[in-house]
Structure formats: structure tokens, C-alpha cells
Amino acid sequence: MHVAAVQFDIAWEDKPTNHQHIEQMLDEAGIAAGTFVLLPELSDTGFSLNVKTIVDDQSLSWAQDLAQRRGIWLQMGYPVKGDDGFGRNCASIISPKGVMLGTYQKVHPFSYGREIDHYHGGDHLLVKKISDLSQSPTICPIICYDLRFPELWRLGALAGAEVFTIGANWPDARQHHWRTLLIARAIENQAYVVATNRAGRDPHLNYVGGSMIISPMGEVLAEADDTQTILRAELDLSALRQWREEFRALEDVHPSLLGSITVRDHS
16 A cells, blocks of 8 residues: 655645645655545644634545545545534545545544634544455544544554554644654554644744654654655555564453544444
């Protein structure tokens, strides 16, 4: 499975500019059909709390059209508004036919950054085998602050997740945490981690990218600096499955210590 993590400077609350920018980056990188493309959290607005301003149907309709036109798998981050008037920070997986395969809503809004005042957390994990082919991966999307909660990832792994795809707007002040925790999540869950963080600056914070692709053994397969770029790697699912078969750490987990969460599209 070929993956591509798109790291760029998100134009603040400017969807048309961001859509154009992403497409230009994909063009310049020559991203092939069949690639799984990962975009950052709130991909076309930045980490905005202005739910009333940024929620519309543009984000998802553009993403579905993009996936279909280019024949790619796409994980898109965008906001929706719940019936309670609060936002939901979402990540959807879209097929090369433009079909939405499932949506994850960020379980842990970032209370330190006041996200919790404007967005409510989701109540489920999405664990999805993206096609019927034997070499198709089972993917679990995760969003930014969720990185700090290993029990969420563990529940995903126990539900069958082989590749965790995390989009973020993770600021430079805690960049060391970002890198360290990503590697830990890959090792402890014997899973690939594909992580994309934004670069640049929004009206409040600075971001230094550091997007990464990490193997189930904790090997860093690709890592970005603070510039706009697309990271790429080939994920060896046979090697992942062989490692889990050989070193059966996940079988020694005590589920009673973890609690539970609804798992949707469990493959």
C-alpha cells in the first residue's frame, strides 16, 4: 500500500485557496492513482473555533470530487455541526470512486486550546478495511490531541486496526511530544502510523510540521522538516502481519483495563 502524507501551510479559513494548494502539491509530486492520501486535521480551514463560519458542504464535496478525479483514497479533515449546536471535528475516508467509506469524530477535543468550548467529542472509533483485496489494510483514523490517549489507540488495535492515520494541527511548543508519542503508538500497537501535521502559522500559533510514517517496529520510514512537502512510503502489510504473528503482544492485553468504545465498520 502506497501512502502520501500532505504537509502544508493551511490558509486560515480559506477553503478555495487550500483546495487549490493541495491539488497543486499532488500534481507536482505526481501522486499516482491508488495512493492513500492523508490530509491534516481541519484540512481546509486550519484549527478554527469559528464553527458558525467554517461549517458548510464545500469541504466534503470537494474531497469526494478530488478522490474520484484522481483515483485516490483520501482522508479529509473537516468540521460539521451537531444538533446541539456544537461542532464535531471529523476525518472521513473516501474511496477512489468518491464514496465516503466512514467518518471518525475526534473523541478528545483539545481542552487546553478551548476546542472543547466549541466542539463536542465523538463517541466511536472507525476501523475500516478499505477494500476486499487480501493486501488491503484495516485503517483507523485518529485526530491530533487523541495522540495523547493510548487507550483509544489500543482499542483500535484490538478491533483490528493495522494502520493508524492521524491528521493534526500540532503546535511547535510541544513538537518533541508529537514525535515521541507517534513512535510509541506504532511500537505498542504493532501498527503502521501515518501522521501528517500542518506547517506554517495561523493567527494564534506556529507549526513546524514533522509529519512522519513509522513502521510497526518503530522505524521511521519518512520524516518531514518544517517545510511544505508530501511524505511517501510503501507499507508492507505482510511484514506487519508476520510481526504480529511472531510477537503476540496484543494477545496479552487485558481488555478489562481499557474500558470500551463503539467501533464502526469493524472489518
